[in-house]
Amino acid sequence: MSKKRIFVFKMIIVLFFIVLIVRAGQLQLYMGEYYYSLSEENRISERPIAAPRGRILDRNSNILVSNRLSYDLYILPNEIPEGITAHLLIDKISTLTALNKEFLMENYSQGDIDGSSAIILKRNISTEDMVVIKENYDGLPGILVNESSIRDYVYGNLAPHLFGYLGEIGVEDLRDLRKDGYNYSGGDIVGITGLEKEYETYLNGIDGIEQVEVNSHREQVKVLGIKPPVQGNDLVLNIDFELQEYTEKLLQENFLYLREIAETDPNLHTPTGAAAIVMNPNTGEILTLCSIPGYNLNDFAEGLSLSKYNDLMNDPLDPLVNRPIRATVPPGSIFKLVTGTAAIEYLGIDADTIFNDRTAKFYIPNWSRPYKNWKRYAEGKVRFTDAIASSNNIIFYQLGYRLYQEYHGEKLSETARYYGLGKKTGIDLPGEKSGLVPDEAWKRQRHNEGWYPGDSVNLSIGQGSLLTTPLQLIDMVSAIANGGTLYKPYLVDKIVDSDGNIVIDYKPVINSNLPFKKDTFRILREGMIKGANSNRGTSSRIFRDFPVKIAGKTGTAQTGTSRPNHGFFAGFAPAETPEIAVLVFLENGNSSAYTLPIAADIFEYYFGIPVEEEEEIIEDSSF
Incomplete structure (x- = not known):
């Protein structure tokens, strides 16, 4: 090999290392903070802890309205791997279960899609749907089913017009409550009639957050911190x-x-x-x-x-x-x-x-x-x-x-x-x-x-x-x-x-x-x-x-x-x-x-x- 060819080869190697060093410096010195933040966001996930709604009692402390166990379905945007979309996951869920795709998509679109917080897709899913989703967790990265609670009207037929019922929050109520400074999201359950509506902001609890570390497979490694939920306030009535x-x-x-x-x-x-x-x-x-x-x-x-x-x-x-x-x-x-x-x-x-x-x-x-x-x-x-x-x-x-x-x-x-x-x-x-x-x-x-x-x-x-x-x-x-x-x-x-x-x-x-x-x-x-x-x-x-x-x-x-x-x-x-x-x-x-x-x-x-x-x-x- 001639000396000229050896020189050219050496120069190529030198230039390669110069480019490598400059790029490494750029990544560490100029973009290091950005990639550190990105790494942390991918590593840390926030998962909701549903807060129980406040109870309703009569004047003699008899419990008339309480809560019982249910299951809520969430999507965690920052735990969805590259190459998979929320739309694809929701489509798969609707195929596996009896849950309506359009309904799930509507609630997803009303959530903070770009944030790290969980988005509620459906509250109070059936036990059958809960089991199916959990059995297919491996194929549903970024999907979470959490224990929650639904209303338990102890005497179901008693005073329905007085207590009122709950339902999915409407667009107008969502806008009005947010305007008044309350933290509500699409898919939230709120009072629609009766005392449940009149005292919504008192009865509604404040959800907690569990901050967890996840690995590259989106599996939980450890709990980093917990902000416990705050139960809603109880109403004590004049009703006997x-x-x-x-x-x-x-x-x-x-x-x-x-x-x-x-x-x-x-x-x-x-x-x-x-x-x-x-x-x-x-x-x-x-x-x-x-x-x-x-x-x-x-x-x-x-x-x-x-x-x-x-x-x-x-x-x-x-x-x-x-x-x-x-x-x-x-x-x-x-x-x-x-x-x-x-x-x-x-x-x-x-x-x-x-x-x-x-x-x-x-x-x-x-x-x-x-x-x-x-x-x-x-x-x-x-x-x-x-x-x-x-x-x-x-x-x-x-x-x-x-x-x-x-x-x-x-x-x-x-x-x-x-x-x-x-x-x-x-x-x-x-x-x-x-x-x-x-x-x-x-x-x-x-x-x-x-x-x-x-x-x-x-x-x-x-x-x-x-x-x-x-x-x-x-x-x-x-x-x-x-x-x-x-x-x-x-x-x-x-x-x-x-x-x-x-x-x-x-x-x-x-x-x-x-x-x-x-x-x-x-x-x-x-x-x-x-x-x-x-x-x-x-x-x-x-x-x-x-x-x-x-x-x-x-x-x-x-x-x-x-x-x-x-x-x-x-x-x-x-x-x-x-x-x-x-x-x-x-x-x-x-x-x-x-x-x-x-x-x-x-x-x-x-x-x-x-x-x-x-x-x-x-x-x-x-x-």
Whole structure:
């Protein structure tokens, strides 16, 4: 080999080593930090530890809602090897299991794809899917199944509208919660209805993180650190579990019985729903809140099929509707307490004012159509409190017309609004409706008409365009019971953390102090006491000899000439020193008469009175 060739060969070798040294220097001096970081990211993986959701307990510490074991499916982006994509893994999972590919991809796309954190693909996968995925771990690098928990509604059919159910977070809720600073991701399970929704950010725990070192095969080498999860806060309710369970069972049995007898009686319509509320009239605490028909919350917790959900949505009885706060219907004769208030305050009526019902009919001057009483006979001369007791339509027509003559209907609508009608009570549940108190401004806007005498006459007995919720009515009656304080109804007594520390201790909130004389409430209470105890009282057949003195008002609300009536009872006890207020509502239940045995049983249970067989009441009435 010539010297020239040897020289060229040596130069090539020298140049090779120079390039090698320069490249090594570049990698170490200029890019060393980048590759060190990249190495660390590949070496360290963060795996989630699901936090249990807070529990829900009653006022006596009975656990009503808790959690039980489930399995969640995650994808770990930084543990996916080169040459394999998340799409490929998800496709493989959907092939191996019953999990929907599009659903998994949607949750993946809503996660932090470029980060090191795990992305939830599906919560509460079935045990069968969990086993299949774990058996195929070797072929699913970057896929993780972790133990977690799902809601356990201890008494699945109890108070579903009260507790509410959970579901996958929606796009709007995700955006709103993130905007408010909460750390939620696509696929997270959140409250959709009821207390679960209202107190979502308190009930929801904070997930923990396990930081692990993995080798080149993505196998765990050791645990580097753990940030433990923080369990969600518990809700302690004002609800009395035993009273709630008893009332709900009682309401359900009576509802089904009335539907059964309506099938064979051509004079009766079939009821479509029912509600019952028990409230402390001195604080606003809700002891019982029932809506019939209902559903099983554990069906939602375990994953309700689309067909079963559609069945619930399309059920003509609307089992998903929370009737105490969402049923907006005319209140019927319970509204006579509002008319009575306006009459005392603005017309100078007192307990002993005498009215005359001569013909069981009332005529507006120069109008030919008579307004009739629910009774078929005239009562003659009637004291005002006796008119409340017997729910005499004629007397209240007269009062409604007088209020129109002097105030053009303004004072009657105004009085209703003072009692909280036409607006939400503010109860700690989502979806409450406000109802409607009509007046001239509303009528002109809605119908382009003025306010006529007949509008005031209809309104005086709780008919016409007036719409109220059962909760508004028990709040109104509670204000009469306590002498003029309108409380905000509330379900949660306190929020407590996992160590038993009180996070929030709720106190009674006064929505308003009613601007009426104390004597006004005394007169109304006297009329309600007579209603439950005097011979002419509309509820005295049930309550006249009751061991505890009851004050009550019935209401049968007409919904049309050929449509069924709604039935109401609202009252409180003991009449002189009220402890509880009770409201029973039968949607399309024909008559308030059918509410009375239900209300009596609730009072008996609360006061520990031995329950006796009540006289069956099956009659038509419109009081």
